[in-house]
Amino acid sequence: MIIDRLIDRIKETGNPTVVGLDPRLSYIPTYITEKYYTKYGKTPKAAAKSMLKFNKKIIDAVFDIVPAVKPQIAMYERYGIEGLKAYEKTVEYAKLKGLIVIGDVKRNDIASTAEAYAEGLLGAADIDGVPCGSLPHDFITVNPYLGSDGITPFTDSCKKYDKGIFVLAKTSNPHSGELQDLMCDGKPVYEHVGALIEKWGEDLIGENGYSSVGAVVGATHREQAARLREVMPHTFFLVPGYGAQGGKAEDLAVCFKDGIGAIVNSSRGIIAAHLKDEYKLCYNDERLFALAARQACIDMKNDLRRCI
Amino acid sequence: MIIDRLIDRIKETGNPTVVGLDPRLSYIPTYITEKYYTKYGKTPKAAAKSMLKFNKKIIDAVFDIVPAVKPQIAMYERYGIEGLKAYEKTVEYAKLKGLIVIGDVKRNDIASTAEAYAEGLLGAADIDGVPCGSLPHDFITVNPYLGSDGITPFTDSCKKYDKGIFVLAKTSNPHSGELQDLMCDGKPVYEHVGALIEKWGEDLIGENGYSSVGAVVGATHREQAARLREVMPHTFFLVPGYGAQGGKAEDLAVCFKDGIGAIVNSSRGIIAAHLKDEYKLCYNDERLFALAARQACIDMKNDLRRCI
Numbered sequence: 001m002i003i004d005r006l007i008d009r010i011k012e013t014g015n016p017t018v019v020g021l022d023p024r025l026s027y028i029p030t031y032i033t034e035k036y037y038t039k040y041g042k043t044p045k046a047a048a049k050s051m052l053k054f055n056k057k058i059i060d061a062v063f064d065i066v067p068a069v070k071p072q073i074a075m076y077e078r079y080g081i082e083g084l085k086a087y088e089k090t091v092e093y094a095k096l097k098g099l100i101v102i103g104d105v106k107r108n109d110i111a112s113t114a115e116a117y118a119e120g121l122l123g124a125a126d127i128d129g130v131p132c133g134s135l136p137h138d139f140i141t142v143n144p145y146l147g148s149d150g151i152t153p154f155t156d157s158c159k160k161y162d163k164g165i166f167v168l169a170k171t172s173n174p175h176s177g178e179l180q181d182l183m184c185d186g187k188p189v190y191e192h193v194g195a196l197i198e199k200w201g202e203d204l205i206g207e208n209g210y211s212s213v214g215a216v217v218g219a220t221h222r223e224q225a226a227r228l229r230e231v232m233p234h235t236f237f238l239v240p241g242y243g244a245q246g247g248k249a250e251d252l253a254v255c256f257k258d259g260i261g262a263i264v265n266s267s268r269g270i271i272a273a274h275l276k277d278e279y280k281l282c283y284n285d286e287r288l289f290a291l292a293a294r295q296a297c298i299d300m301k302n303d304l305r306r307c308i
Numbered sequence: 309m310i311i312d313r314l315i316d317r318i319k320e321t322g323n324p325t326v327v328g329l330d331p332r333l334s335y336i337p338t339y340i341t342e343k344y345y346t347k348y349g350k351t352p353k354a355a356a357k358s359m360l361k362f363n364k365k366i367i368d369a370v371f372d373i374v375p376a377v378k379p380q381i382a383m384y385e386r387y388g389i390e391g392l393k394a395y396e397k398t399v400e401y402a403k404l405k406g407l408i409v410i411g412d413v414k415r416n417d418i419a420s421t422a423e424a425y426a427e428g429l430l431g432a433a434d435i436d437g438v439p440c441g442s443l444p445h446d447f448i449t450v451n452p453y454l455g456s457d458g459i460t461p462f463t464d465s466c467k468k469y470d471k472g473i474f475v476l477a478k479t480s481n482p483h484s485g486e487l488q489d490l491m492c493d494g495k496p497v498y499e500h501v502g503a504l505i506e507k508w509g510e511d512l513i514g515e516n517g518y519s520s521v522g523a524v525v526g527a528t529h530r531e532q533a534a535r536l537r538e539v540m541p542h543t544f545f546l547v548p549g550y551g552a553q554g555g556k557a558e559d560l561a562v563c564f565k566d567g568i569g570a571i572v573n574s575s576r577g578i579i580a581a582h583l584k585d586e587y588k589l590c591y592n593d594e595r596l597f598a599l600a601a602r603q604a605c606i607d608m609k610n611d612l613r614r615c616i
Contacts, residue, residue, distance in 0.1 A: 147486035178455035
């Protein structure tokens with residue numbers, strides 16, 4: 001089952017880190033962007049080609065030391081169809097290098113509409129009897145606000161195609177509490193969502209005791225995460241918010257149980273490491289950006305392992 | 309302001325109907341699909357070309373009698389990049405014909421990621437100082453689960469580019485209550501969301517007293533909709549669930565106030581009218597599908613006006 005393959009890869013690399021592939025043009029060395037600006041002008045095509053080249057270099061530099069990458073589709077959709085082509089090619093390239101790919105798409109809709117998303121992002125659409133392959137994600141992220149009708153079409157695809165989803169439970173942003181922390185029957189909304197996620201995942205539990213239906217639980221809310229770890233024993237956590245958003249290894253350690261149970265995302269902290277003071281000195285040529293990213297993955301691994 | 313232009317168009321046409329452009333291949337007459345299957349095989353490209361041709365015929369048949377269309381992006385994303393090209397061209401064509409376009413994308417993310425979505429779907433991205441136009445939506449739908457950090461980037465774009473959003477409050481699906489009806493401090497979650505939506509929209513109120521930040525309120529929950537109409541006096545409603553999902557004009561009339569205040573979506577009921585028994589007799593040639601759709605828009609208008 002896909003969740004077992006993710007756990008295996010985490011054990012092999014000893015690194016519960018997922019690299020967020022959320023490129024911004026400001027992160028990309030000018031030797032890359034200038035080449036494409038010269039060729040295509042300052043166009044979506046040039047932006048997209050730059051992002052793809054950047055991602056490939058990052059993937060080449062880290063694929064052997066991290067289990068997974070998480071491209072954030074918003075960063076690509078920003079540049080329209082050209083951007084989405086770069087997203088597609090990034091997913092394909094990461095798969096080719098043996099990485100688990102978590103598409104951060106936060107899709108949500110109901111019934112046959114959610115089914116259409118599931119077909120395009122996890123399964124296969126049907127064209128008059130001919131199956132039409134989807135993007136080769138292993139997991140995607142999904143928003144739970146619509147309830148079971150919005151989730152079942154995705155879990156059906158997970159069963160059929162051996163894929164997984166991470167459902168938003170408690171997000172890492174400062175105002176996540178506006179809805180997620182509302183108290184209902186003595187429990188916050190995110191805990192109700194947690195109980196639903198456990199239920200949605202009960203038919204997809206793998207050999208390691210975790211389900212292919214996981215949860216997004218922010219690194220910035222230590223106590224809530226600890227509580228969710230308790231009430232969601234079969235749910236693997238995808239943990240955003242480490243680093244740039246203020247989440248620390250000490251805080252998110254509660255998401256783990258016996259050293260597994262979670263994977264921690266870092267985007268900017270890794271892919272833009274070359275712009276940070278602590279790496280600038282060693283990687284003092286923009287062409288070394290991917291090596292800086294590799295070092296940041298190693299440093300993150302050591303930081304996490306110190307605490308879990 | 310865009311909300312005033314939507315209201316003006318509703319008044320001009322006398323029809324608070326939005327046509328959901330959610331094509332499935334099974335809705336599309338074979339004279340269209342066969343042409344493209346012959347040319348491109350049973351491929352995503354053929355599916356996408358069929359959808360676009362179908363949409364254009366529908367738009368040509370209804371643009372003068374309805375104010376708006378709402379393409380559902382899932383139906384296009386199902387066929388990957390080719391599908392998304394058909395989505396883009398559908399949005400552009402509808403704009404060309406003077407329709408208000410509501411992109412049903414239900415995006416949600418935080419801070420700079422939500423900003424990237426807002427740039428791609430409502431505003432403009434920046435490529436080293438050169439603005440890069442987005443899809444020409446007038447409105448998009450947004451999911452509120454992440455709270456204000458997930459909404460402000462969209463409302464900022466609404467202000468800058470004179471656009472609007474519809475935020476999910478109470479959806480039309482059977483299990484929407486799992487989260488949305490949880491009671492917190494004596495009020496269901498959707499009412500808390502309703503209060504947030506009113507707040508998010510307070511700087512975007514137009515001449516008619518409604519904000520460019522609207523709400524999605526399902527036609528299938530009459531009492532909840534009535535209560536939301538009361539507590540959200542400045543919020544325009546986008547109402548799904550009419551027809552195929554069981555919502556009736558009598559039930560959703562509570563979404564209106566003095567004949568305005570809402571726009572009602574129908575997808576299948578209009579674009580697949582030619583497959584329904586009641587239209588099959590009159591439109592007994594598949595080439596007449598767009599005329600059947602036109603008649604369905606007129607019938608829906610009469611049905612709604614009977615009640616509001």
